[in-house]
Amino acid sequence: MTLQRSPDAFSADAGKTPTFEQSAKVSLADTQLRRNLGKATQTIRAKRAAAVEEMPDWERLREAGRALKERVTRHLDEYLLRLEESVTRAGGHVHWARDAEESNRIIAGIAKAHDAEEVVKVKSIATDETKLNEYLEGEGITAHETDLAELIIQLAGETSSHILVPAIHKNRAEIRELFKEKLGARGLSDDPSDLTNAARLYLREKFLKAKVGISGANFAVAETGTVCVVESEGNGRMCTTLPPVLVTLMGIEKVIPAWRDYEVFMQLLPRSSTAERMNPYTSFWTGVSRESGDGPNEFHLVLLDNGRTGVLADERGRQALSCIRCSACLNVCPVYERTGGHAYNSVYPGPIGAILTPQLVGIGKPGPDSLPYASSLCGACYEVCPVKINIPEVLIHLRGRVTRHKQDGGGLKGRLDPENAAMKTMARVFSDRKLYEGAQKAARVGQWPLARDGAIGRLPGRLAGWTESRDLKAIPKQTFREWWKARNGSPENGSA
Amino acid sequence: MRVALFITCFNDTFFPETGRATVEVLERLGHEVEFPLAQTCCGQMHFNTGYQREAIPLVRRFVEVFAPYEAVVAPSGSCVGMVRELYPMAAELANDKRLLYEVEELAPKVFELSEFLVKRMGVTDVGAYYPHHVTYHPTCHSLRMLKVGDAPLELLRAVRGIDLVELREARECCGFGGTFAVKNADTSTAMLSDKLRHVLDTEAEVCTAGDNSCLMHIGGGLKRQRAGVRTVHLAEILASTEEAN
Ligand code: SF4
Numbered sequence: 001m002t003l004q005r006s007p008d009a010f011s012a013d014a015g016k017t018p019t020f021e022q023s024a025k026v027s028l029a030d031t032q033l034r035r036n037l038g039k040a041t042q043t044i045r046a047k048r049a050a051a052v053e054e055m056p057d058w059e060r061l062r063e064a065g066r067a068l069k070e071r072v073t074r075h076l077d078e079y080l081l082r083l084e085e086s087v088t089r090a091g092g093h094v095h096w097a098r099d100a101e102e103s104n105r106i107i108a109g110i111a112k113a114h115d116a117e118e119v120v121k122v123k124s125i126a127t128d129e130t131k132l133n134e135y136l137e138g139e140g141i142t143a144h145e146t147d148l149a150e151l152i153i154q155l156a157g158e159t160s161s162h163i164l165v166p167a168i169h170k171n172r173a174e175i176r177e178l179f180k181e182k183l184g185a186r187g188l189s190d191d192p193s194d195l196t197n198a199a200r201l202y203l204r205e206k207f208l209k210a211k212v213g214i215s216g217a218n219f220a221v222a223e224t225g226t227v228c229v230v231e232s233e234g235n236g237r238m239c240t241t242l243p244p245v246l247v248t249l250m251g252i253e254k255v256i257p258a259w260r261d262y263e264v265f266m267q268l269l270p271r272s273s274t275a276e277r278m279n280p281y282t283s284f285w286t287g288v289s290r291e292s293g294d295g296p297n298e299f300h301l302v303l304l305d306n307g308r309t310g311v312l313a314d315e316r317g318r319q320a321l322s323c324i325r326c327s328a329c330l331n332v333c334p335v336y337e338r339t340g341g342h343a344y345n346s347v348y349p350g351p352i353g354a355i356l357t358p359q360l361v362g363i364g365k366p367g368p369d370s371l372p373y374a375s376s377l378c379g380a381c382y383e384v385c386p387v388k389i390n391i392p393e394v395l396i397h398l399r400g401r402v403t404r405h406k407q408d409g410g411g412l413k414g415r416l417d418p419e420n421a422a423m424k425t426m427a428r429v430f431s432d433r434k435l436y437e438g439a440q441k442a443a444r445v446g447q448w449p450l451a452r453d454g455a456i457g458r459l460p461g462r463l464a465g466w467t468e469s470r471d472l473k474a475i476p477k478q479t480f481r482e483w484w485k486a487r488n489g490s491p492e493n494g495s496a
Numbered sequence: 497m498r499v500a501l502f503i504t505c506f507n508d509t510f511f512p513e514t515g516r517a518t519v520e521v522l523e524r525l526g527h528e529v530e531f532p533l534a535q536t537c538c539g540q541m542h543f544n545t546g547y548q549r550e551a552i553p554l555v556r557r558f559v560e561v562f563a564p565y566e567a568v569v570a571p572s573g574s575c576v577g578m579v580r581e582l583y584p585m586a587a588e589l590a591n592d593k594r595l596l597y598e599v600e601e602l603a604p605k606v607f608e609l610s611e612f613l614v615k616r617m618g619v620t621d622v623g624a625y626y627p628h629h630v631t632y633h634p635t636c637h638s639l640r641m642l643k644v645g646d647a648p649l650e651l652l653r654a655v656r657g658i659d660l661v662e663l664r665e666a667r668e669c670c671g672f673g674g675t676f677a678v679k680n681a682d683t684s685t686a687m688l689s690d691k692l693r694h695v696l697d698t699e700a701e702v703c704t705a706g707d708n709s710c711l712m713h714i715g716g717g718l719k720r721q722r723a724g725v726r727t728v729h730l731a732e733i734l735a736s737t738e739e740a741n
Contacts, residue, residue: 021680028682046665316585334669338686374680376673376687378543379640396544396582400589403546423542427550430505430537440509455719467682469688470716473510480508480515484531 015369047275068324086225100130124216161341213243218460329381517735573638627657
């Protein structure tokens with residue numbers, strides 16, 4: 001497995017992020033990766049389909065989930081203020097972070113105030129987005145990831161390639177070797193339960209020692225201030241209950257209106273993500289533990305903007321903020337299945353990443369701008385999304401934004417771009433019947449140096465990508481309209 | 497019924513035989529087919545590649561040309577998908593309420609061939625004869641955008657002499673995706689190679705679909721591998737008769 005370490009879309013040098021095409025080339029060449037991915041995504045895909053099949057009211061649940069999330073996006077300001085009020089009432093502290101930098105400063109400040117040199121973390125993509133671990137390291141604080149998969153990639157010094165199964169690109173044998181080396185686990189087999197035990201032994205000690213736990217959040221209820229983490233391994237429960245201080249970093253879009261809304265999301269999420277009727281561990285907490293002494297006695301909720309309020313301004317694009325990070329869209333995506341997550345160069349890979357990343361970091365950077373094009377628009381993602389995000393529609397919409405940005409902001413270079421020039425010419429041709437018919441004839445004449453036996457084996461220039469693996473059909477002698485005119489004695493129905 | 501044929505620029509230029517077959521099937525069923533010569537391109541390539549402002553005049557043109565007809569039929573799921581699903585978005589981008597209204601009036605009258613026959617007209621047997629091993633690939637846009645469901649299969653099952661073989665993982669995208677096939681040629685090829693493997697596994701002589709763009713991609717791959725499997729548009733199978741064979 002080759003290690004990919006290009007700057008991701010959320011890093012400081014995001015402008016240098018490679019394009020999807022460039023990174024996909026690397027991933028596609030890795031046959032082991034493709035085998036691992038193909039196997040994993042196909043298994044999880046079939047399981048999800050079966051879990052959803054059981055639900056007679058699935059489509060109505062999806063619609064309810066979509067509607068709830070849409071309401072949140074529309075009244076985000078109100079719900080967030082209500083959430084702040086509820087959390088504060090329950091004894092928690094609420095912090096507002098404009099961007100990654102501010103969020104990191106707040107969290108590091110809390111850790112330092114408690115002299116914590118080590119913190120334990122339960123999986124949180126928001127902290128990957130803000131690069132919290134690196135920031136803490138710079139402040140002399142070690143962050144231990146406690147999800148099995150997150151631990152694996154942290155030990156390997158890699159980055160996550162899937163929202164939910166971050167180490168989907170690694171197989172058991174690779175993991176055993178890693179644990180032997182990094183955890184000093186001797187005589188280890190590659191049996192999953194053995195691997196899990198080795199990790200468990202290592203992590204238990206960390207849980208008991210840490211003064212500060214850090215988590216993300218799947219949801220937070222505005223009405224009650226109750227935060228929720230959904231997980232499978234129990235490490236989330238430990239992170240949020242064992243350390244005396246708990247810090248939760250949450251993107252502002254994760255707020256939901258009322259406690260009863262869990263009814264909808266807790267049916268949608270587990271089946272969509274792990275294909276389970278219910279996930280093993282769901283932790284809810286409201287503020288701090290008071291009399292019981294169970295759970296943290298200090299709780300901080302950090303509300304992260306980092307580009308989200310900007311996304312709200314785009315009425316079509318903002319449905320991306322409804323995402324509940326189930327990863328169903330990744331698992332069904334034929335592009336993701338072939339390239340894996342690293343090709344997206346973002347903490348949010350797959351179809352959702354392709355619409356979320358460029359919006360969060362802003363249009364105008366070559367890497368993220370290439371993401372909306374990383375799709376054949378097959379629509380498999382939209383079909384499974386539990387909150388009905390119309391991903392293909394947003395992909396197309398963002399392609400429009402990227403193109404307009406280039407055309408309008410790119411100066412002479414933008415206008416002279418060969419693709420732009422070709423598209424403009426073609427648009428002109430298509431808007432005039434005479435030009436169109438002339439172009440059909442010209443194309444037929446123009447192809448003769450390329451065509452052999454009714455097929456073209458090699459195209460010049462930027463179109464060569466097509467003919468690397470496919471022949472192109474040559475243009476036949478008579479267009480359809482020529483045939484029609486000959487047959488019908490050229491009746492001119494319709495205006496020219 | 498008086499039906500306007502929307503041939504699509506791609507079929508007009510590259511696959512006239514599909515257009516002729518569509519006319520043949522519709523006329524055989526007693527429809528009066530008209531071909532408005534003013535039609536050019538629906539604007540899908542421009543719109544989906546991001547050149548959306550450039551697509552707006554093409555949207556206007558399409559609406560103008562086809563608005564007078566009771567039904568518009570095209571042998572292409574993806575171009576019909578453009579008209580039905582994406583024209584409203586184009587009209588919104590143009591910030592043109594009138595265009596939006598016209599688009600919404602027109603959209604329900606535009607059909608992909610199989611859905612026109614099966615869903616609109618309730619016909620499955622079109623009197624075709626095609627004595628070959630055939631496998632059917634449901635294209636993504638007809639399947640997920642237009643939701644044509646089993647309409648093409650129902651038509652194929654009613655063809656006399658045909659031996660229809662099921663395609664494994666049929667619903668998987670073939671990797672075409674318009675300009676995706678050029679912009680992300682490597683990924684597209686990786687998707688194609690799995691599709692080709694499944695097609696070859698059926699041992700069919702012919703792979704059919706409702707969209708020549710996907711078929712050109714699949715057929716181009718088969719031809720490069722000298723696999724000996726042909727790609728044939730659904731309309732051509734439906735047009736085929738005993739006399740022609
Ligand atoms: S976009 Fe939809 S399917 Fe994809 S991760 Fe988010 S909620 Fe799940």
